[in-house]
Amino acid sequence: xxxxxxxxxxxxxxxxxxxxxxxxxxxxxxxKHNPIARLRCPLSMECSKIFGSPSALVMHLESGAxxxxxxxxxxxxxxxxxxxxxxxxxxEAIDTEQGMANCVP
Ligand SMILES: [Zn+2]
Ligand SMILES: [Zn+2]
Numbered sequence: 001x002x003x004x005x006x007x008x009x010x011x012x013x014x015x016x017x018x019x020x021x022x023x024x025x026x027x028x029x030x031x032k033h034n035p036i037a038r039l040r041c042p043l044s045m046e047c048s049k050i051f052g053s054p055s056a057l058v059m060h061l062e063s064g065a066x067x068x069x070x071x072x073x074x075x076x077x078x079x080x081x082x083x084x085x086x087x088x089x090x091x092e093a094i095d096t097e098q099g100m101a102n103c104v105p
Pocket of ligand 1: 033
């Protein structure tokens, strides 16, 4: 099976997209295509927790349970920086055109 030029169908998700842009956006943003299998707590060597998703990691940090001393306030700053690379807030829910619209302030 080959992907033809002009075909904006994702066989993996069983979804069709109206144009190449939407399709590429989907591939780029969908966690299905960018699985984060093992996300370790990046802040502390002592913290050996493993997370299945970025949001689980965020929850861990927000809760103040992290050994690095991270809390919600520090996290807010950090999240903004990380969000530039679309690590945390993107991916899970944002997978549709509606999601794209939500991205626009
Ligand atoms: Zn897909
Ligand atoms: Zn931690």
